[in-house]
Amino acid sequence: MMKAPKIEKLIQANDFIRRAYNLAKSQHEGQKRNTNEPYFNHVLATAEFIAEWELDQTSIAAALLHDVVEDTNYPLEKIKSEFSEEVAFIVDGVTKLGKIKYRGVERQVENLRKMILALSQDIRVIIVKLADRLHNMRTLNAVPPQKQKRIALETMEIYAPLAYRLGMQKISGELEDLAFPYIYPKEYCWLIEHTKEKYGEREKYIEKVKPLVIEALQKSGVGLISVDSRAKRYSSLYKKLLRYDMDIDKIYDLVAVRIVVKTIADCYAALGAIHNLWPPLPNRIKDYIALPKPNGYRSIHTTVFCADNKITEIQIRTQEMHDEAETGIAAHWLYEQTKGTKIYNEKKSALSDKKELDWVQQLRNWQKEFSNPEEFMESLKIDFFKDRIFAITPKGEVIDLPAGATPIDFAYQIHTEIGNSCTGARINGKIKPLDHPLRSGDIIEIITQKNKKPSEDWLEFVKTSGAKNHIRAALKTKNTQLDKREPKTTELKIIVEDRVGLLKDISVIIARSHVNMTSVNTVTNAKFPILRIRCDITNKDKIEKLILKLKKLKEIKEISYQLI
Ligand code: MN
DSSP, X not given: OOOOHHHHHHHHHOHHHHHHHHHHHHHTTTOBOTTSSBTHHHHHHHHHHHHHTTOOHHHHHHHHTTTHHHHSSOOHHHHXXXXXXXXXXXXXXXXXXXXXXXXXXXXXHHHHHHHHHHHHOBHHHHHHHHHHHHHHHHTGGGSOHHHHHHHHHHIXXXXXXXXXXXXXXXXXXXXXXXXXXHHOHHHHHHHHHHHHHHHHHHHHHHHHHHHHHHHHHHHTTXXXXXXXXXXXXXXXXXHHHHHTTTOGGGOTTSEEEEEEESSHHHHHHHHHHHHHHSOBOTTOOXXXXXXXXXXXXXXXXXXXXXXXXXXXXXXXXEHHHHHHHHHOOOOOSSOGGGTTSHHHHHHGGGSOHHHHHHHHHHHHTTTGGGGSHHXXXXXXXXOTTTTEEEEEOTTXXXXXXXXXXXXXXXXHHHOHHHHHTEEEEEETTEEEOTTOOOOTTOBEEEEEOTTOOOOTTHHHHXXXXXXXXXXXXXXXXXXHHHHHXXXXXEEEEXXXXXXXXXXXXXXXXXXXXXXXXXXXXXXOSSSSOEEEEEESOOOHHHHHHHHHHHHTSTTEEEEEEEEO
């Protein structure tokens, strides 16, 4: 049996969590993980993370039950009635997120992250999903090799950045570190080989420096809580090495000194005391307290010529800042790292900045609002994507569209030609009308036909201006083509004095000339009836010969023709 001290304590005290625990245990009875452990260990580990991150009992129960609907026969409806609508909502959300797969298409990354948020609706869905992913990554070596790389890549590209943006830096870093060896096995081996000793060396060195730091801070009366060392993660070291010619000696924060103090004033006092002891490197002081990182990260970093003249990074923060950086959800959605990249520029217009800021503000106030349960619940809702939807192609590509968009908008978003030749749409496997409003998570298959042209009616219901413009452009060429088209039919206009059997005699003459009649119209309200007969010939000689033959009928008063 695995250890889950937080959950074990909670099941003693909390009936709701105990019921979820017992249900999950009995439902997963007999199921095994790839590691050959009981399956229940996985949901227990997931719930233990949620408890460590100090989420509410709803989230903990949902974490315990997160695989019950997908992997056992227990219905969602029963979770709703036995626990609560919210627990069911989170379980359902996590199950849905499990169906979204990242397959390595670079330009989808940003849309996929957005879709995950849009589908989640409640921030707790993502957090339970992150806990689930964290445990899956810790046990990834038991998974078949062909699946390992896909899951690792998805973790690196989707879940680690999501955790980062939610301010959960520690989880984000751990996810990246766990994924790294599966994505870059050679680079990982190189890194271990070339840096292991250095890490050991630096750690020993920091141990030597620590008492000097403590002494200096105490002398200056700084409210000190702790001095520790922080080893840089492999994945982030690797990224940094790429920028520094793979020269490990240029990395000053391989192992950093981390000082935790009582107040913000203590942070600045500590900085002064450190600089008094060791001179700082110019331009290396970063005050993320005055200017927090976009995801909410706060700390002061400085790099100094430390003992034995070794260049060393020192980080200073309060306990609150420290806790926030570990698991806090003080995130800014649009993190710096995407700025200036193609994805960011292309997709920026799809987002409303104002709403993002509101959301971030809500998250920042997350813990403070705990005293007001209603507002707290409100702050968990993600609604800044409520006017966007994210639909998927059968190949898993995510298409970002405005709310109310139809299969036609979707088709044009993929490619103009696919829009122009669209004849039908299958939504989640079922044929639907072309004006059917799409929903987030819908899988859309567009049915096309060669040489098909758009219909004017589409203009009535499409939502995107892109689709409208393409339809108009295609209709224009369609009409001009109609005008320039080769005539295929001749219309004979014959004014007659009517008699019984005349039409029959006319048709016999036409048939003997080996000409097909395609239609006959009679206008009888004039003094003499007018016949309009269409034939499938365009050859002028042939037409005139036919007319001569027809003129032999004495009832025909007048005859003319035109090509159409
Ligand atoms: Mn799971």
